[in-house]
Amino acid sequence: MTLQVAVALDDQSFAAQDWVAAVERADDARLDFVTFDDRFGRQGPDAVLVASRVAPVTRHVGLVPVATTTHTEPFHLSTALATLDWVSQGRAGWQVRVSSDPAEAALLGLRAPLGFDDLFTEAADAVEVVRRLWDSWEDDAIIADVATGRFIDRDKLHYIDFTGEHFTVKGPSIVPRPPQGQPVIAALTHQARVWERLDVDVYFVTPADVDSAAKIVRQLPAEKKVFADIVAFLDADQETAIRRRGATTSDAAVFAGTAAQLADLIAGWEPSGIAGIRLRPGDHSDLTAITRDLVPVLRDRGLFEPATTTTLRERLGLPVAVNRYSPEAANA
Template identity: 35%
Template sequence: MMHLAAYIQGVGAAQAAWRSPRTDAANALSLNHWIETARVAEAACFDAYFLADVLAVGDQIATDSTERPDPIAVLSAITGFTEHIGLVGTSSTTFNDPFTVARQFATLDHLSQGRAGWNVVTTAVGASAANYGSASLPDHADRYARAEEFVEVVAALWDGWEEDAIVADAAAGRYADLARIHPAAHAGEHFQVTGPLPLRRSPQGRPVIAQAGSSGPGMNLSAAWAEMTFTTQWDIESSREFVTRTRELSAQHGREPGSLKALPGIMPFVGSTEEEAQALAREFGSFVDVEGLSAFLTHHLGNLDLSDLDPDAPLPDLRPRLPENASVSRPRLYIETALREQLTLRQLAQRIALTLGHRPVIGTPEAIADDLEQWFTAGAADGFIVLPADLPQGLCDFGEQVVPILQQRGLFRREYTGSTLREHLSE
């Protein structure tokens, strides 16, 4: 069965979506906005509602609504307004500590009755370091070494309480069996954590883990720990190679086949005709601020200095200029795509800005369903993370027009059969 996660960002993932008459930027941080989008995704039987995060405000805020509320606070607030959909929030291993993260997501798992997921990231935005008292980011390899140990500690903390540790024997006055509560007792290179957590084992035992790194270390982290991996893939063959590689790595870690779901990102533009869908995509493209593209692209290319480049000349090979502490996979994908297609700096920036670098899928509901089915049946995806260009309308269009076609074809659930996020992913 295909798996779908809804990527929720402000009033939409397209740059400057706030300029669209289909959105209401003034409502972007209200609880009603988050409730509405979560309910739309749940009505369409999505596996998960996913919140990304960034720990700094970049220059692109001048032209784009990139405000970022705390994912844990938002997801905790909407647990009481949803019943089935998984709730996945991002939390960085670079600027957090394992005890706090383990406690937050265990609490969310209890509040949601087993629907919590943690999206593991290593922060690659240089400006974030200054917000946490550091002059610069650790380099890429060090960030992932810390992340590996971080996840190991979190898992140990989640496992600290056995399922039957709470005995609640009122007659004997005995609430918990101490023999069934275990410290993490972790002493490693980056962390020394005693544990256990101050709350019982959560409904899923361990909340679901998601991860979005597509570099070698990122893929290895997913293969070892994650149930969901989010990826950027623009063609079916490279995506099939990615899926094959993640499954091989997962097997090397002793995991069962199918335990890790690969979800490439897509941005759908749905129209009643091909022309209508193309017009909608062009409309959102027109909202992109040309003057703000340099700041936007600098952010997405590992904070490279692009001031010496002609925006309308073919992009040169910038790979040797990528800083060591930059995110590796995404900037390389962008640069290699620009070189292959002979894109200018301006053209590359516009493409990334419109879709956050993910693959646009433009057409009628039937055409979009055909595309997703092709990728799914070819083994190029276990499902997709859907990035609506605008919210809530873009998510409504996909959920009300594309999802029913996938359901009719037997590719996607018509109703939830499980109660936890882990059960949704096992279908």
């Protein structure tokens, strides 16, 4: 069994070329996807906009920006992410994040921070609203009939009529259904009370070893994809990597060593049942080392094989997203 490999990008640069260069490296290495970090209090460009910028210059790699549900309207999230899926021709995803930071709340001045339960209730509702809005156009809603002057079949646009504790959304969306139907939704989770509240397609987890990774996988439904996070400092010799790592701490396991040694670690974690690894480069040079040095080792050992499928859903082995408002869904 081969694993899927992703890379987490976190940069404060406002230079578009810096992002293009980084994602092109991941694309050339045929990594499965990259994630773009973001939060309200972070200096740097908007992650969804960055993903949209690099989409036209890449052809393979999936693009999964962080977008925070707290203080954000789900209608706006749905349209931005649907647009990303169109621009990338079906390679879009979304990493859900919540914010409990009072400083971030103060930036918007809308309300005080919510507690844990309310944050994730709101996030779960936001995910549901976004999913419904993506389905609010049936796949063949656009008819573009010049003879009759009809562009859209109005019978194939649907009001989602969502009413929850934190917002009410009627719809339909202003963007046609994305090419994937449902772009891939992911979340970083450290504990059961998070994944029990957020029903997403991909969970990023932070195990310390193969046993803890296996324990997490056993607690999640079999159809969910689990990616283990590893912070990676890679060098030609382990001593240099350890020196660069210094006193780095993280929620995820921190590795310092050679590409071959990291491949050994990944091979040791493969029996846990994880779908893949998301590597967090220790610094900018480590992204180059991952794509130039680690990927060939993983391929030689049969641990990683670049996908030939086009969309991110297909690449991750997720089922076809049937539109909930279609006749097929109604008859299921």
